[in-house]
Amino acid sequence: MAAQVEHLKWIQGTNFMVDGFNFQSPRCRSYFLTHFHSDHTTGLRKNFCGGVIYCSEITAVLLRKDMGMPPERIIPLPMDEPLEIDGVTVTLIDANHCPGSCMFLFQLPYKAASPSSPRVILHVGDMRWHPRLGRHPALRAVKVDLLYLDTTYASPKHVFPCQEDAIAEIVRLMRKERPGTLFVVGSYHIGKERAFLGAAKALGWKVWCNANKKKTMKMLRLPEADMALLTTVQTSAQIHVTFMGQGLQPEALEQRISGSKWSHVVAFRPTGWSFRKSGGLDVRKEGNVTIYGIPYSEHSSFLELRDCVRTLRPSRIIPTVNVTNDPATARAIVDRFADLMDLSRDKSRLDVYFKPKARKAQQRLLAYIAASRGLSCKRAADMSPPAQLAKKQLSIAGFLKRKVCA
DNA sequence: GCGATCAGCT
DNA sequence: CACAGCTGATCGC
DSSP states (O other): OBOOOGGGTBOTTSSEEESOTTSOOTTOOEEEOOOOOTTTSTTOOTTOOSSEEEEEHHHHHHIIIIIOOOGGGEEEEOBTOOEEETTEEEEEEEOSSSTTOEEEEEEOOGGGSOTTSOSEEEEOOSOOOOGGGGGOHHHHTOOOSEEEEOOTTOSTTOOOOOHHHHHHHHHHHHHTSOTTEEEEEEEOSSSOHHHHHHHHHHHTOOEEOOHHHHHHHHTTTOOHHHHTTEESOGGGOSEEEEESSGGGSHHHHHHHHTTSSOSEEEEEEEOGGGOOTTOOOEEEEETTEEEEEEOOOSSOOHHHHHHHHHHHOOSEEEEOBSTTOOHHHHHIIIIIHHHHTTOOTTTOEEOOOOOTTOHHHHHHHHHHHHHHTTOOHHHHHHHOOHHHHTTTHHHHHHHHHHHHHO
């Protein structure tokens, strides 16, 4: 979850906001949306009037047809084409996260930036890094000063295979099942499409999804051949697509095959969190229901993050995910992350912010910082009671920044 | 009472 | 724990 913290949304030195629709300001008339997931559209409604919204063409279709936003507020931008907005050169680069997702590369004019402030800024939104991104002409042409990074898996324990291998694993598991088995693949409103389409393609099977999901998928400009795999007639498909939440509960799966021609149901939960270091399968069996966790991820693994940072060599990084967590995660970002990413401490800095109203997490983070920087826990706890922390957001953020980056 | 926001859960 | 997104509680009007 991208934390709802204003510092992570403003692009420094500009009047631009990225995925920050809940932070309206007269200073900002230009909003940028990286992709159409609800935690990035927080504060955005169809009658949003904070300013114009720049996004990819696919995201623009979703804003119009799925959210019902009037087209005149939306400015769809093509990928890979530098354009000037308010004197800043903006380039959209595919973020390899979900359909329509993009990163924004901002290049500020020299005159606007003071020598110490960043001139080249990359906000990745949510991203799955791939070595090919390091060869992208727009990225090769610049030296990134400031990188807003999707640090969802910013710890060395998060290793998982590429998507192709994760899909191959789904296919292998489907092939070895007995006849009469229905397969169910979990999905989000947008996302995980390659997991079920890839498996269906490999096996030559049809995919059922409900009418809503099909309607959404029509907006994603998927290849004709992929769309042809879809059917809304349940009995003609051996693979069903369902929402990752309730749809993958054993009771819901049981329900799905009760009274049907299927005797068993095997479901797949495609998420990076399901990776097992032991190499063993993440599997849950209950009667005629089997649920596999598949390490199919739409965020970068730790090694991919490291490759990203080593390729781009940014002067500074602002983590946008996982900044609200417990002491162990804070340590991962502040210490281990910096070490393993091979950043030189004098030239690079990691800014750590926290969610103003995440009271428990906030207190734990303060306690951790106090402990690790030689302050007493008591002192940190005494600084402000939780209710006042929200009001003191700026000064506390400053405190954290000084302490963590010292 | 309503919409917005948030913690908690999966 | 996190993902994305739902639910129910709480806040402000």
